[in-house]
Amino acid sequence: MTRVVKIEALTADAFAPYGDLLEASGTPDKWINRGKCGRFHDRARLDFSDGRAGISIFRGERETLPLQLKMVERHPAGSQAFVPMSADPFLVVVAADDAGVPVSPRAFLTAQGQAINFHRGTWHGVLTPLAEPGLFAVVDRIGAGDNLEEHWFSEPYIIEH
Ligand SMILES: NC(=O)N[C@@H](O)C(=O)O
Numbered sequence: 001m002t003r004v005v006k007i008e009a010l011t012a013d014a015f016a017p018y019g020d021l022l023e024a025s026g027t028p029d030k031w032i033n034r035g036k037c038g039r040f041h042d043r044a045r046l047d048f049s050d051g052r053a054g055i056s057i058f059r060g061e062r063e064t065l066p067l068q069l070k071m072v073e074r075h076p077a078g079s080q081a082f083v084p085m086s087a088d089p090f091l092v093v094v095a096a097d098d099a100g101v102p103v104s105p106r107a108f109l110t111a112q113g114q115a116i117n118f119h120r121g122t123w124h125g126v127l128t129p130l131a132e133p134g135l136f137a138v139v140d141r142i143g144a145g146d147n148l149e150e151h152w153f154s155e156p157y158i159i160e161h
Pocket residue numbers: 073080124125126127
């Protein structure tokens with residue numbers, strides 16, 4: 001039986017068990033640059049354990065919907081942030097953990113101006129652009145040791161609107 005995951009709109013509350021939603025929403029925490037810039041300060045829980053923070057640029061190939069979700073992964077030693085460098089929405093997939101096995105995947109569609117940070121150890125789908133050129137700044141752990149655990153589902157989930 002095909003398991004379907006319906007796409008949800010990304011909200012801070014819905015995403016809270018998995019990570020942080022980064023966006024310029026509400027009143028800025030600080031006004032800087034002589035009042036010309038709102039700073040939404042320190043909005044993500046970053047964690048790089050024994051490594052260090054790095055910023056990389058990802059240029060991902062666009063995916064189309066409905067999407068087959070065959071695998072999710074997690075980074076046991078660090079958080080990972082996806083910051084789009086375009087105005088295009090992208091797909092964010094997460095799952096809960098049940099004794100080391102990802103369960104109950106959820107899929108979110110970002111709105112323009114939204115970025116996300118997966119908390120350390122959160123099961124997630126890999127970077128999934130929905131438009132070209134799929135450019136993202138990615139903030140994650142640089143360091144020794146293995147920081148990637150993959151789980152391949154016995155049957156893919158279908159992610160759709
Ligand atoms: N492997 C890698 O650098 N990227 C993945 O972690 C991902 O979540 O896209």
